[in-house]
Amino acid sequence: MIVLTQIEDVRAHLRAERLAAAKEGKELQVGFVPTMGYLHDGHASLLRSARMDNDLVVLSIFVNPIQFGPNEDLDRYPRDRDKDMALAKREGVDIVFLPTVEEMYPEPTKTKVLVSELTDHLCGATRPGHFDGVTTVVSKLLHIVVPNRAYFGQKDAQQLAVITQMVKDLNMDLEIIPCPIVREEDGLALSSRNVYLSPEERQAALVLSRSLRQAEQLARQSEGATAEDIFQELVRTIETERAAQIDYAEIRRFPSLAPVSGSLPVKEIEGKILIAIAVKFGATRLIDNVILTMEGDK
Numbered sequence: 001m002i003v004l005t006q007i008e009d010v011r012a013h014l015r016a017e018r019l020a021a022a023k024e025g026k027e028l029q030v031g032f033v034p035t036m037g038y039l040h041d042g043h044a045s046l047l048r049s050a051r052m053d054n055d056l057v058v059l060s061i062f063v064n065p066i067q068f069g070p071n072e073d074l075d076r077y078p079r080d081r082d083k084d085m086a087l088a089k090r091e092g093v094d095i096v097f098l099p100t101v102e103e104m105y106p107e108p109t110k111t112k113v114l115v116s117e118l119t120d121h122l123c124g125a126t127r128p129g130h131f132d133g134v135t136t137v138v139s140k141l142l143h144i145v146v147p148n149r150a151y152f153g154q155k156d157a158q159q160l161a162v163i164t165q166m167v168k169d170l171n172m173d174l175e176i177i178p179c180p181i182v183r184e185e186d187g188l189a190l191s192s193r194n195v196y197l198s199p200e201e202r203q204a205a206l207v208l209s210r211s212l213r214q215a216e217q218l219a220r221q222s223e224g225a226t227a228e229d230i231f232q233e234l235v236r237t238i239e240t241e242r243a244a245q246i247d248y249a250e251i252r253r254f255p256s257l258a259p260v261s262g263s264l265p266v267k268e269i270e271g272k273i274l275i276a277i278a279v280k281f282g283a284t285r286l287i288d289n290v291i292l293t294m295e296g297d298k
């Protein structure tokens with residue numbers, strides 16, 4: 001495994017690897033996993049998929065300042081380089097790209113990549129500018145690595161929808177591979193931000209997966225349950241936890257993120273629906289979701 005901090009070194013290394021493969025008559029398949037580090041089993045699952053599908057796996061670790069709002073956790077975002085390197089090595093990563101902020105943004109960027117509509121709701125509404133920062137940095141990273149496949153977790157379902165749309169709209173020549181949410185045994189979705197939680201908040205945060213499980217059960221088992229019924233059930237469950245402060249709870253189509261009619265039985269909705277929540281426990285904001293395919297249930 002090699003660790004590179006300079007964009008030019010990543011390009012040079014990949015050029016050499018591609019050339020070596022081409023000399024043997026092969027096209028090198030490159031898989032890419034962009035992250036902000038403080039790696040856990042969720043990231044590891046993305047790396048494992050990338051390892052299986054590709055000849056070479058590139059992991060990037062970059063806490064991207066332009067996707068954080070002024071009152072967010074940029075300065076205290078957790079970092080542990082040694083642990084990250086050990087996990088990357090264990091998962092068979094070939095190249096770790098670890099740029100500094102100066103390397104990625106030698107001057108304030110005058111160019112941004114913006115995806116419209118999909119970024120108006122959910123996290124886009126409560127974190128203005130967040131997705132503009134995400135799509136801009138992911139575009140930059142995709143131009144640096146030029147992978148055949150890039151791996152994104154469904155944990156950030158809206159991000160997955162937004163990136164997929166960007167790749168499609170801009171004719172970027174790669175495949176976006178969605179990966180399922182990895183959870184702790186008790187249901188809490190793995191997140192680098194879970195480290196912020198006090199033991200009491202960690203316990204309270206179980207309401208996220210519990211409320212989603214109940215919402216899913218209602219959607220699947222109750223014949224006439226409408227999106228409004230599911231929403232009410234979701235909110236009621238979250239509110240049973242005193243430490244939980246709801247940022248949003250929404251039911252939308254996936255991946256269009258178009259609203260669903262509240263009065264329609266969800267079983268009659270064709271395609272996938274996303275039940276997404278963002279909840280604060282103290283100063284820590286966590287997100288979780290479930291994506292359901294209802295048409296198969298009919």
Ligand code: AMP
Pocket residue numbers: 034035036037041042043045046151152153154155156179180181182183189190191192
């Ligand atoms: P982050 O480092 O939080 O920016 O996440 C990097 C990538 O890992 C994103 O594509 C996330 O969706 C994905 N990811 C984070 N947590 C999980 C999880 N619990 N399960 C699956 N993927 C995850």
